[in-house]
Amino acid sequence: MAFEAHLEMDGQVAKIFLKGQLDANAAPEFRDEVEKAAGNNPTRLALMLHDLEYIASAGIRVLIFAKQKMGGGVDVVAVSPQEQIVETLEMTGLTHSIEIIETLD
Amino acid sequence: MKTLTVPGTLEALDEIGEFVMDFGQGAGLEKKKIYRLRLAVDEISTNVILHGYKEAGIDGKLTFEAEETGEDITIRLFDTGVEYDPNEKANPESLNKPLEERPIGGLGVFLSIQSVDKFLYERKDGKNIHTFVVRK
Structure with a gap:
């Protein structure tokens, strides 16, 4: 069970594609991509979650870190997460701060 | 009964996750409940x-x-x-606070306890025993 995270810049939009199992062992890799994204001063951060199969609280903490790191002016969205991931985002109250959308315009 | 020592x-979290999911599948547990059980065990x-180990400088x-x-499907962690x-x-109270005001930690435990039907902790003979139960 592996985890992959990679950043793609699309104009001023930073897209981070997440795939596989995001547990405490994998979380630092995700955090590195968030740091890289922040370095590009995007106007929007899109977390591409379609292929993410599992998220633990360590991953949730990186999402919180991403929101804080980007600051108030940057829109952070979660794109197309799987049902169980949505459940965890809701349980942890993250949906108050990060909007879930089905597709990226 | 099946056992795993790591x-x-x-x-080791990967192997633990696989062990829990394999057992859940073998017992005919539905997909959502397998996910939640795995989450609970992974967090603890x-x-x-x-x-318990790293911060305390203990190998175990x-x-x-x-x-x-x-x-019932029961998993015990020793x-x-x-x-x-x-x-x-x-402490679920902080979950309604804005992100900036939330304390770090406690989130995993909250998720874990919410994800199973029963969670028990005991300390016995120098060991911690965590018990997770989900109902089919």
Whole structure:
């Protein structure tokens, strides 16, 4: 069970594609991509979650870190997460701060 | 009953996840419940590894026992790390606060306890025993 995270810049939009199992062992890799994204001063951060199969609280903490790191002016969205991931985002109250959308315009 | 013993390192989380999911599938547990059980076990295992062992400078193992009794699937986690009752960490109140005002920690324990039908902790003979139960 592996985890992959990679950043793609699309104009001023930073897209981070997440795939596989995001547990405490994998979380630092995700955090590195968030740091890289922040370095590009995007106007929007899109977390591409379609292929993410599992998220633990360590991953949730990186999402919180991403929101804080980007600051108030940057829109952070979660794109197309799987049902169980949505459940965890809701349980942890993250949906108050990060909007879930089905597709990226 | 099935058992698994792994070293107390974060690299072991993959194997722990597979063990729980395989057992859940074999017992005919539905997909959502397998996910939640795995989440519960993964979070507490992470705490044992980071707080029970690593922070305390203790080397140790995690041993799991999984069994099916009637409608219940029970997983027990045994470790020899510092005494640590996750129930004391669970504090869902902060979840309604804005991200910036939330304390770090406690989130995993909250998720874990919410994800199973029953969670028990006991300290016995120098071991921590965490019990997770889900009903089919």
